[in-house]
Amino acid sequence: MTEALLTEIRAALRGPVLTREPMSRHTTWRIGGPADLFLCPADRDDLRLALGLLRREKIPWQVIGKGSNLLVADGGIRGAVIELSSLARLDFSAAPMVRAEAGVRLMSLIRESCRRGLGGLEQMAGIPGTLGGAVVMNAGAGFQYIGRLVRTLVLAGADGEEHWTAEQVRFAYRTTSLPADRVVVAAELKLVPADAEGLQEEIRQRLLLRRRSQGVGRPNAGSVFKNPPGQQAWKLIDRAGLRGAVVGGAQVSERHSNFIVNNGGASAADVIDLMAQIQDRVYRQSGIALEPEVRIAGEV
Numbered sequence: 001m002t003e004a005l006l007t008e009i010r011a012a013l014r015g016p017v018l019t020r021e022p023m024s025r026h027t028t029w030r031i032g033g034p035a036d037l038f039l040c041p042a043d044r045d046d047l048r049l050a051l052g053l054l055r056r057e058k059i060p061w062q063v064i065g066k067g068s069n070l071l072v073a074d075g076g077i078r079g080a081v082i083e084l085s086s087l088a089r090l091d092f093s094a095a096p097m098v099r100a101e102a103g104v105r106l107m108s109l110i111r112e113s114c115r116r117g118l119g120g121l122e123q124m125a126g127i128p129g130t131l132g133g134a135v136v137m138n139a140g141a142g143f144q145y146i147g148r149l150v151r152t153l154v155l156a157g158a159d160g161e162e163h164w165t166a167e168q169v170r171f172a173y174r175t176t177s178l179p180a181d182r183v184v185v186a187a188e189l190k191l192v193p194a195d196a197e198g199l200q201e202e203i204r205q206r207l208l209l210r211r212r213s214q215g216v217g218r219p220n221a222g223s224v225f226k227n228p229p230g231q232q233a234w235k236l237i238d239r240a241g242l243r244g245a246v247v248g249g250a251q252v253s254e255r256h257s258n259f260i261v262n263n264g265g266a267s268a269a270d271v272i273d274l275m276a277q278i279q280d281r282v283y284r285q286s287g288i289a290l291e292p293e294v295r296i297a298g299e300v
């Protein structure tokens with residue numbers, strides 16, 4: 001990218017524009033090489049301008065939430081990464097419908113909804129991502145998943161914003177049919193009136209449960225593999241004798257064998273190697289092909 005183009009982008013956008021930004025600063029695994037361009041639009045207008053410029057210059061882009069389900073390769077990301085933490089508006093004026101922008105932290109949305117006596121999200125307490133990431137991943141826990149609550153979505157592309165209804169999207173286990181060339185900008189969720197005290201107690205219980213089962217004490221990205229139908233990935237990994245297995249700085253957690261932790265200095269290559277070993281050993285042991293839940297981005 002030329003200096004002139006960078007100057008133009010910086011002049012056009014109000015939010016920060018960074019170059020060679022280490023993605024290890026933006027992923028919960030604390031792993032990932034640099035993104036050529038890292039854009040933090042100040043608001044939806046800024047996002048529209050950014051997408052227009054990126055299209056004009058044919059620069060590929062991708063969005064990041066809290067990077068809690070993301071492995072960025074060591075070579076980093078060619079093109080732009082768009083970070084949406086400034087899109088953080090939350091509107092309860094039409095309760096039990098809630099309108100939230102994509103950069104809102106899921107945990108803030110859960111706490112605020114429950115405080116107002118609006119249920120539907122409380123079992124997801126402890127999921128560390130943003131609302132946008134949760135919608136794209138169809139995040140869920142217990143008997144709840146976000147796709148069930150979504151009524152409408154605002155998506156942005158290079159031609160501006162579009163309004164979609166939930167019926168236009170297929171929400172499945174940790175995936176959706178949302179197109180990769182759109183940014184989830186906002187969502188409208190239909191929550192359910194319930195007792196505020198009860199909901200807040202449920203949050204406390206869920207967080208306690210997570211600390212007990214997932215308190216792995218090191219940077220991680222949650223469950224690495226999806227649970228195959230009728231199976232639990234952690235049990236298959238355990239049975240294959242891989243609890244505690246190490247590649248470089250990456251290790252299968254001793255506490256939760258579907259988590260891979262960064263013991264310090266782990267590279268994305270370490271994690272990818274360990275994931276491949278897990279898939280291979282589990283397949284040979286049980287005949288089941290584990291499918292990654294984490295998304296892998298960037299250049300190896």
Ligand SMILES: Cc1cc2nc3c(=O)[nH]c(=O)nc-3n(C[C@H](O)[C@H](O)[C@H](O)COP(=O)(O)OP(=O)(O)OC[C@H]3O[C@@H](n4cnc5c(N)ncnc54)[C@H](O)[C@@H]3O)c2cc1C
Pocket residue numbers: 028062063064065066067068069070084102126127128129130131132133134135136137138139140141174182183184185214220221222223295
């Ligand atoms: C300790 C721990 C526990 C976890 N527990 C759970 C759990 O119980 N259940 C569960 O479902 N997940 C869990 N996760 C995984 C993760 O938190 C969720 O998948 C979360 O929804 C990801 O949100 P994010 O904002 O971090 O997304 P990111 O990881 O930043 O991104 C995930 C994907 O979504 C895309 N994306 C993000 N935001 C947008 C947007 N606005 N528009 C378009 N695309 C976007 C990214 O490009 C990427 O492909 C856990 C993770 C950790 C670290």
